[in-house]
Each structure stands twice: as structure tokens, then as C-alpha cells.
Amino acid sequence: xxxxxxIKNAHIVTVNRQMEVFKGDILVSGKHISAVSRQIDxxxxxxxxxxxxxxxxxxxxxxxxLCQVLFRNLADDLSLLEWLKEKIWPFEAAHTEQSIxxxxxLGIAELFLSGTTTIMDMGTVRHQEAVFQELAxxxxxxxxxxxxxxxxxxxxxxxxxxxxxxxxxxxxxxxxHGFDEDRLQYAFAPRFALSCSEDxxxxxxxxxxxxxxxxxxxxxxxxxxxxxxxxxFGVSNIRLFETIGAANENLCLAHCVxxxxxxxxxxxxxxxxxxxxxxxxxxxxxxIAPIPDYLKREITVSLGADGAPCxxxxxxxxxxRLAALIQKPLAGARTMPAEQVFRMGTINxxxxxxxxxxxxxxxxxxxxxxxxxxxxxxxxxPFDNIYSKLVYSxxxxxxxxxxxxxxxxxxxxxxxxxxxTGLPDAVQKQIQMLNI
Ligand SMILES: [Zn+2]
Numbered sequence: 001x002x003x004x005x006x007i008k009n010a011h012i013v014t015v016n017r018q019m020e021v022f023k024g025d026i027l028v029s030g031k032h033i034s035a036v037s038r039q040i041d042x043x044x045x046x047x048x049x050x051x052x053x054x055x056x057x058x059x060x061x062x063x064x065x066l067c068q069v070l071f072r073n074l075a076d077d078l079s080l081l082e083w084l085k086e087k088i089w090p091f092e093a094a095h096t097e098q099s100i101x102x103x104x105x106l107g108i109a110e111l112f113l114s115g116t117t118t119i120m121d122m123g124t125v126r127h128q129e130a131v132f133q134e135l136a137x138x139x140x141x142x143x144x145x146x147x148x149x150x151x152x153x154x155x156x157x158x159x160x161x162x163x164x165x166x167x168x169x170x171x172x173x174x175x176x177h178g179f180d181e182d183r184l185q186y187a188f189a190p191r192f193a194l195s196c197s198e199d200x201x202x203x204x205x206x207x208x209x210x211x212x213x214x215x216x217x218x219x220x221x222x223x224x225x226x227x228x229x230x231x232x233f234g235v236s237n238i239r240l241f242e243t244i245g246a247a248n249e250n251l252c253l254a255h256c257v258x259x260x261x262x263x264x265x266x267x268x269x270x271x272x273x274x275x276x277x278x279x280x281x282x283x284x285x286x287x288i289a290p291i292p293d294y295l296k297r298e299i300t301v302s303l304g305a306d307g308a309p310c311x312x313x314x315x316x317x318x319x320x321r322l323a324a325l326i327q328k329p330l331a332g333a334r335t336m337p338a339e340q341v342f343r344m345g346t347i348n349x350x351x352x353x354x355x356x357x358x359x360x361x362x363x364x365x366x367x368x369x370x371x372x373x374x375x376x377x378x379x380x381x382p383f384d385n386i387y388s389k390l391v392y393s394x395x396x397x398x399x400x401x402x403x404x405x406x407x408x409x410x411x412x413x414x415x416x417x418x419x420x421t422g423l424p425d426a427v428q429k430q431i432q433m434l435n436i
Contacts, residue, residue: 060349
């Protein structure tokens with residue numbers, strides 16, 4: 001028998017087709033939502049009084065680097081290619097299995113405490129197994145994959161051959177794709193075109209099609225990067241994916257800051273997904289992605305905090321707020337209204353990951369991934385316009401409880417699956433041991 005939880009008296013932001021918001025009840029049965037309505041009477045195993053809370057779908061962030069969370073606050077004030085060469089690649093090369101484990105745990109803890117329940121993670125070249133184990137144990141929903149890099153000059157810890165990169169990816173896919181009734185899924189994750197051979201990208205595109213999994217990479221983030229790619233391949237970064245046979249609905253491109261008309265047509269025609277990371281684009285000085293134009297063309301755009309060293313948080317509320325604000329000086333104050341941005345952090349993320357039928361809204365038969373937010377915080381009242389409240393004035397610390405697959409992962413701001421008390425010491429110890 002499935003355990004049932006009856007959640008009463010909540011302000012429910014459903015994100016269903018009609019975008020209904022009402023005060024009512026949610027019945028959770030096992031991993032699923034079995035009913036949502038104004039009043040449910042049911043003899044449940046647990047009754048939870050949610051008076052004073054807004055319940056939203058668990059937030060979805062489609063571009064995260066859990067392995068970089070340990071390097072938070074250690075790589076400021078650099079542009080993308082310097083940031084990678086001087087800081088991030090040497091740091092990632094120094095990582096041990098244990099330091100990656102602590103980095104992932106720290107990231108998941110922060111994501112849970114700020115209401116994110118699903119991520120797509122760009123992993124690590126080595127020890128990706130440790131990231132999967134941490135995701136599995138913590139109870140997070142994730143699409144993750146080992147980072148692939150077989151071209152260019154890197155510290156020894158990051159060098160790998162094309163064959164080894166693909167073999168390791170396939171072994172991980174075999175082991176983790178579909179884990180815990182699909183809570184964890186695999187995505188191929190070539191880092192970006194500058195760090196990959198054309199052979200690797202072509203083979204990966206073919207394998208992603210054969211296994212029907214996502215192809216997750218970075219594209220057109222920075223002007224210099226885009227120019228180097230054009231010099232090497234003779235086409236734009238986004239058109240390159242058409243050349244290598246990867247341009248389809250399973251292709252997820254982080255950033256797409258620098259794109260021309262021709263690129264945008266391809267994004268639309270082939271249903272490529274854009275992963276927008278406003279904080280990272282600002283902090284690395286990359287630019288402002290033309291998101292209002294993508295949305296006008298009905299290209300699917302979702303949100304991600306990217307890596308902690310280029311943000312420096314993994315907080316969806318910050319990303320939603322910035323996604324709206326940075327466009328307004330360019331496209332006018334009416335652009336990117338709060339409701340549209342809120343959809344980017346929920347249902348658009350679900351659509352990006354091919355999980356629109358499972359997550360991203362509060363509806364019967366979807367998975368019970370729920371974020372409970374305190375209503376009466378002084379910095380966020382009144383709340384008559386609920387999307388304004390959620391996008392512009394809610395803070396991460398207003399998240400009080402979080403549920404994934406019907407299980408509590410945060411209760412009264414206490415992590416249920418991670419030992420938070422031990423984290424600061426574990427983090428400091430790993431930083432010292434890496435000696436970076
Ligand atoms: Zn990234």
C-alpha cells in the first residue's frame with residue numbers, strides 16, 4: 001500500500017493549462033499526486049496543515065554543475081575562457097572522488113533549501129559515479145552526465161581519449177539511466193565545441209539518438225568562444241549541431257547569448273531547448289541572451305544557475321528575478337512578465353527535460369514534487385499578485401518544506417536526507433586537501 005499524505009489549506013499555484021491558483025488540498029499517494037481540489041476528505045496516513053503556505057511545483061533548473069560548488073567564491077571577475085583556463089579546469093582536474101562527493105552534496109543541500117527539486121547537471125570528467133551516488137542518496141530528481149573533453153590542452157586530470165570518454169559515458173548510462181523509477185536519467189554531456197573533437201560530437205549525437213537521451217552542452221556563451229568555433233568549423237556554434245547530426249528536440253544548449261537570425265530559425269525548426277543562466281551571463285560578462293525573441297518564436301527556454309563559481313548561488317528565485325530584470329532596459333518594462341518567468345522555472349524546465357507529463361505542475365498523476373513557501377514574510381507581502389511575489393520578492397529562505405516523489409527532503413528548513421551540520425567542516429577539509 002502506498003503511503004498517503006493529505007495536504008490541507010494551501011495556496012496552490014498549479015501551473016496547469018489554465019494556470020489555476022486556488023486555496024485547497026493536495027492528496028499524495030506514494031510518489032504521485034492523486035488529487036488536487038478545493039476540498040479533499042480522505043483518511044490519509046499523514047495530514048499536513050499547510051495554512052500559511054504557498055505550494056508551487058518543485059522548481060526545475062536545467063543547467064547546474066554540482067562538481068563546481070566546492071569552488072564557490074574562488075573564481076570571480078574573469079571572462080569565460082580565462083575563468084575556465086585559469087581557475088575551473090585546474091580546479092576540476094584537482095578534484096578527488098571524495099571532494100566531488102562533498103561538492104555535489106553541498107550543491108544539493110542548497111538546491112533543496114531553495115526549493116529546486118529537479119536539475120540537469122553537467123558532471124565531471126572523472127568520478128562521475130560519485131555525483132550519481134550523491135543524487136541517488138539525497139533523493140533529488142536529476143538528468144546528469146559525465147562531462148566529455150577530448151580536444152585541446154588541459155591539466156592531466158582532465159585529459160581523455162575519444163574512446164575512453166564514450167566508453168565511460170555508456171557504462172554510466174547503462175547503470176544509472178532510469179534509476180528509482182526514472183528519478184535519475186542520463187544525458188550525454190560534451191562540455192562545449194572548443195573542448196571536443198568533431199568525431200566525439202558526431203558519435204555522441206548518434207548515441208543520444210539511439211538511446212533517446214538528452215545531449216546537454218554549452219553553446220554561444222561568449223563572443224570570443226563563438227568566434228573561435230566559427231574559425232575552426234566554418235559555421236556558427238548553433239549551426240554546428242546541425243552539421244554533426246545533433247539538432248533535434250533532445251539537444252539542450254546552455255546560454256545561446258550570441259545568435260543570428262539563421263541560428264534562431266534552427267532553434268525553432270528543430271525544437272532545440274535553450275537553457276538560460278542570467279546570473280552567469282552577467283558575472284562572466286558574456287552578454288544578455290535574446291530571450292524575449294526566443295520566447296516570441298516559441299522556442300522552449302528554461303532556467304539554470306550554472307556553476308557556483310560564476311553565480312555564486314544556486315538559487316532559482318535569484319535566476320527568475322534576474323531573467324526578468326535584465327531584459328527590461330533593452331526591450332521595455334513590459335517584457336518578461338512575472339508569470340512567464342515563473343513558467344520558465346517550472347513547466348518549461350519539465351518540457352526541456354522531456355518530463356512534461358511527470359513534473360513542472362501540480363496535477364493528478366504527476367510526481368509529488370512540491371515546494372512550500374511561507375506566505376507572510378514581511379519582505380514579500382501583500383501577495384495578491386502571486387507571480388509577482390514569487391518572482392520579485394520571495395527569498396530562498398522563505399522555502400520551508402520540500403517534497404520529491406512524495407518524500408520530504410526538507411521539513412521546517414531541516415534537510416531530511418543530508419547531514420547539514422557536518423557540511424561546513426567537510427567542505428573546508430576538502431578545499432585544504434585539494435590545495436588550490
Ligand atoms: Zn555551465
